[in-house]
Amino acid sequence: MYTAHEFKQFGWNTFDVRSLAAAVHLPSGLEIRIGLLSKEGQVYRREFRWPELARLGMHTPDCSYAAVTLQIPECRIFVEFASEDDTLIAHAVLTRNVHDLVPYADAFFFKGFEGSVDVFGETVRVLSGDREFNVYCPTGGLHPQLSFPGNASLISNQRNELLVVASPAWVTRLDAKKAAEFVNAKRVEAEYWERRFDAPDLQSAFEGMWRSVIWNTIYAGSIKRPVTVVSRDWCVDGNYGDFVIFEWDTFFAALQSAVVSRELAYANVRAVLSGVTDRGFVPSIYCELGKSNDRSMLPVGSMIVWKLYERFRDREFLFEVYAKLLKWHDWWFTARDGNGDGLLEWGSDNVPTPHPQWQSHTLQAARYESGLDNSPLYDDADFDPVASTMRMADVGLNAAYAMDAWALSLIAKEVGDIATADRLAEEHRRMAHLINERLWSEEQGIFLNRRWDGSFVRRLAPTLFYPLTARVVDQNRAQSIVANHLLNEFEFWGDHVIPSIARNDPAYSDQSYWRGRIWGPMNWLVYEGICAYGLHDVAREFGRKSLRTFLAEWLEESHVHENYNAETGEGDDVRYSEPVYFWGGLLALIGLCSSGALQWAKK
Template sequence: MTSYEDAQRRLARGWNTWDTHSLLTQVLLPDGLAVSLGLKEYYRGNVLNRVQIGRREQDAEEVTLGPHAIDGSYTSVTVRWRGVEVLVESAHDGPDLVLLATPLANQVQPATLTVAVGLLWGRPGAVRRSGDGVTAELPGRAVTVSATAPGHHDPYVDLTGPYLAVRLDGPVGVSTGAPRDLATVQRIVAGARLARPEDADGEHRELIRDAIAWNTVYEPAGERVVTTVSRLWNVGKRGGYALFCWDNYFNALLAGLFSADLAYANAVEMTRALTPAGFVPNVEQGTGRRTYDGSQPPVGSLAALELYKRFGDRWFLEEVFPGLLSWNRWWWNTRRDGELLCLGSTAFEPEWPSPQDIPRINQHFGATCESGCDDHPIFADIPYDPTVGLLMAHDVSLNSEYAMDCAALADIAAVLGRDAERDELRGRGTAVAEAMERLLWSDETGSYRSRRTDTGDFTADISPMSFYPLLAGIGAGGRDRRMVERYLRDERYFGGRWSVPSTPRTDAESASRSYYWHGRVWPPMNFLVYIGLRRAGLTEERSWLAERSAELAMKEWSEARHVHENYSANTGEGCDKANSEPFHSWGALLSLIPLIESGSVEYFREVNA
């Protein structure tokens, strides 16, 4: 029998892009030895020592992320900055790291490539210059870093600690261990280089692999490997890392295509972030902040059950079940108003209020963030009651996800022989589903909708969240098919080439206001709608959505190798909007959909398989 600690030990070893601060830093675990490449331009002496994708400052570097093996055995990244363009590839040669920097464009005078060597996170050892290289004295051994080109003395590279500096007037190799010549470095890298896929399934797998691999980092405070939503989001105001609730459970499913250990890490670490009140927070981050006021959609049990079906490790269910059960009970005890749940934000007095918490604690915005859809305009007209900390509506998305969570967690309890909890969960899930059929179905509009608790009125607008009841098997008497046939593919609502938009295409009123979640295609929405269609047996509709999702995923991937946080529902572009991160892990959900549909990934295989 293995354990989670064994999984983390297997993950946290070897050379990889473990450091979130720069895409050009390779770190050896568990030692913490870092080899970080940088650039210095000739004319003004500007330096680039940390490289990220998605920076929007003036003169920021432009980055194209190439293939990245999950274990770091090959990586490729192209950086363009101030007229300099360089392709950096990495490979493993046994225990050694090999780097190849190939200039593709230069200023009239070539840039300088810097190679900084140091120890991260307070790990023991010492680093010193030694002849033409830099040597790190690690516990029990020494590692030397050398370059294939002769170094030159440049005291103005803005680095602390030992480094190498070489003219980038041609390809330069860098390696650890015994020195290697350029031809040897090129041969090793060529042998490790990942071939491009030749079929559609391969392209989608490549997108998912790279979205996960580039966003997987080592989080030193917790001594853990975990996949984050975006490396750029980890730094700055979030203090080094950020784990977002439903994002990381989605990351677990995505990572499961390549590594059971990494899939488990994402699910376990998010579940271990449980607050003292017993729920998984919206976010946990390196500043010490957790959202003690609220959570995010309960998709953890769904992910955990699918990972168990894929890999069959009972210990994993035993690890996550207590936290998932606590979370499920918290929703029922804290967010219930009558027979159903409302989104909320629980009042508390933070020891040191974060600027991010100020607009949300026990406020309307905090409650809407609990939906995972932040400021979605469908919540705009629903009042917030601060005396109970709830939005005044039985939310169709939350109740659907909660009923789904009850069912999945009951199945996990059954596997573990927890019969009392199984019965508790099945009873609660059934009660929620029955109440939704009675209270959240609008026969007039032919759809499931949120319903105000103060007036009894249904929300005036519809969104893709109205399809979420299908996740829990809700849709009695053909209601599911009636709703889907009326709204899903109608181009006045959610149809069209680039689907599904987060608001109806005819919703001009909210389009005139600045909503982060208005009118874009958001990958988790597509994913949950697809899984619901699968469960409902709506084969034609799910195939339609899989085709739309596949085309959308490939559009910017083929053009720029981008995996966006969200996409335009009009053009399919992601770069058209500044606040759509260009390499966001959950964008890969769009590629997971067609892989499930084709049968090449056996998630949700028991449903109409």
Template sequence: MTSYEALKHQYMNGWQTWNNASVLSHVMMPEGVGLALGLKDYKRAKLLDTALIGQTEEEGIVTPYAHAYDNSFTEVKLDWLENSINVKTALDGDDLVLLVTPLKQPMKCSSLIINGISLWNKGGTVEKEEEILLLKGRNKQIPVYMTAPHNGELFVRCTTPFLSADLSGAVGISTGRPRTVEEIEAVIKRQQEKWAANKDKYGKLAEAYNAMQTCQAWDTIYNPQEDSPITTVSRIWNNQWGGYVLFCWDTYFAALMQSIDNKELAYCNAIAITRTITDAGFVPNYACQNNFKSFDRSQPPVGSMVALMMYKKYGDKWFLEELYDDLITWNQWFIDHRSTKNGLLAWGSDPYDMVTGHDLEKFGVHERLGAAYESGLDNSPMYDDIPFDEERNIIVLEDVGLVGMYIKDCYCLAEIAEILGHTEKAAELKMRAETMEERMESLWDEDFGMYLNRREDTGEFEYRLSPFHFHALFSKKVGQKRARRIIDEHFYNEKEFWGEYIMPSIARNDPAYPEQTYWRGRIWAPMNFLAYMAICSYDCPDARKDLAEKSEKLILKEWLEKGHVHENYDGDTGEGCNSPRSDKFYHWGGLLSFIALYENGYYQ
């Protein structure tokens, strides 16, 4: 068994919120049996079987407060119809305890439904003996008790044995042995104190850490296809994609955030996304169940940077060895398939034969839109009206954001190669980085004080600016003088990126900025993070500090009020909820916290 196999199977042991369908579900692994909580409302004659963070008011508003990585303590509030309940869970050794407390009730109290579940064809069964549920796995039998009497409710949608109780007061649930409400409260109190102590280690950034970590934990599920834990962008997205979906740079960033204090999950995610590499040699834009992938395009090459940061924190060479060959292949693929006539790089989309017939296998493929998707910036104004070269499969725009990231990728891979003893490859990668740095110098506009995208077909600069332009700072040839110009004339320019909330995905003076639609003006955590890391390449402590502080302010705005960690935020107001295209619990929103934690020395 490899180090990775041993690590992931050790991690997937015990009670966790593995089931994507509901955050009110806990599953014991490796048995694959567990519990799912639901409600029956008598005033409206409705049932709630599942609950997800970010769902509609009609479906039930879930407010997350806590989720320890090891599931030792979790807490959410559910508001549905006239019901409001608080659900806390904790671990007591191998046992799980739950406490469901009504905060508001309709005239006739609702019933709490406790459904036994068996998932993923692991051979588990559920039985009921009087008022006890029996969860039977292949190697373990788990009795489930509740503190309230079974009320005999039969009209539910459960297809396996269940318990039900009047939710007129707090109802406790425990596995292993019966416990009173008071005993359950004592277990929860003890574990909640441990959770709070861990959060408080981050001092004034405790809530920023909590927002990031809680989102990572709730967005982590089980992938039965690969028998591994994965952290997906959000559970709602998984439902929309028919099971699960991993996006390229999103998942690497999730691994990085987790690596602050959860090495095992971080390693699992970094390896999982890297292993989706296609036969063509690139990590795809997306990868789903049943080998459904974007076979036409990749995404920003951030894998080596993340892997190297994680290695420097934990020092496990086997982890680098797991990723090395695929990351090298991916790096070469960009040169072979995304090079321009001037030896720079452009985003693209390759033709390929459809595999499943899904609409996504033709939508945007081998055209400008697919190339924009490869950038990760989907509908960015930077790519409006840029011609697509169907012979070379690229848009005719030499992209400073991609070039800067590629330079960083080469240097990080060179360092990884040195660590693993591949000295010749390290030298080759350094030379590749230096060559690209030299070529990128042709993108500098002295009058404008910025490295710019350039049309390959006309040779003209494009002046539509995004935070991706700051990736030029990954180059060692920029120099401190130019770096300072970029910061002073653009980062701190109120007409471009500076403001109460930063950094907008397109400059404030761009005609598309007022749209505030997705990548057309809204603020995105990965853009802030990559710009921050690029700024760290030079002596610009003021910009680092300001970007970190404003990123923290942005994530706390809706986290403290609503428990949201948004996919993106309004460039003017900092709101997340004012756009239907901003998932309320999207894991990479936590990068706003990570920037602040990194700036304050919490990533060592």
């Protein structure tokens, strides 16, 4: 039986995007951050980000324990945090310390929070509203040269090791021995909590999937809520501000979170839906700078919310999110049926964007709505400025919309909206008919995107399997598609699966972003379709291959990549593949599901 360790918005956690070696307390805003001093006592390093990662360690949802190993040329740093209630102990150990660097800690307020930081002897007194904390180093004391109003620095007498305690003022002061015992006890508790599977590969898959989620979970001060971002480094400087939510990315974060934490899964769904536009759709981008008011993204929200319901059986949460999901669903045909034929196209409306790089009302902006930014599927597409859509019905979008209707009809029924449930079920049947009638190519034996002039786009991508995910295909056709295309080694099958464009496509050799590389969300959606039709042998092999790709870099480098090379399985071979981007963990989740675990996730 596992200790709960449920995620909490309040308390200590690794919420600050600026450093992996920092913990923030909410609601006070007190932050403890580990840094490095030169042997002369000058600040050498204040922040650590993904380039400095050596190993992602254990991290319980509530941060009762979290650990990370960092590497810079001059030394290796092991940092761990242990907490209970409002007390935190930070512990840092340096090895391979060729320049005699010294660990130290700053106590200050996280961005957007205010209070006082004062020094009383060797203790830092922190006041935030009616909360009062003492911060101290049991094996050292204050570093006066680095302390100034609003910031106090602590240093140890031990050159390669540091212990820092932050606790409410009424808590009895801990000596070094008791502080170390506290950390050790929390470490053992976390080891017990994290141990889920006897099989080493499955245990490693779980660890990589979960750790990539929780270590990318931050606190977005501008919207006053926690959220799992695609990569915490994207929220430090640049185009987004202190957080960024991409619609389908963050919904998948909710799915991955649900393996461990109901509250974090719900927090991620709430964060996505908090960005709904005035017209009722979930924008593709929502961040501190604003929203992409011109476009949405692949509608996976209802499917994932239904899976959360299968997991937690919490009808109240369905009531909470139902209206927004329904309004978003109903928006699609008001804006994305450009030629009025009952099928949807990707598009972008003629409205301004918060950042010029995002674009709007262009073909590229419509490609961004697909989420497949540079996919060869759209290389020859045209954009209709009057309709604000591509002149091409998209299999993936129409299947996703049908899937959304199916899942939302189940949600509607569960919350007692029977009339809407019936309407949505009929919508699913209508979309099934249109997809099979208009987007099926008898010649190629697969669904294909179709231009408004009636011609098919002959290029093959995993989105063409999404009708299986949407349950709009009969059994014989589903089996034929899988046998003749998914399992075809000239198209999609191979040692590493599945490429984002067919292996025999001219763009496959690019292995650049959506031009041939493997992506977790595509694999997940295709895997869902395989399971929906009871193709269990294929599902198991698909899971085995996905797991093998995931584990190679996770075990070697602690990387969970944004995308992977479809020939070699590498993630490090290109610049545009973030090293710790949580949805790479969907490959691990597929492996876990295909092993027979996590039955709720693949229903």
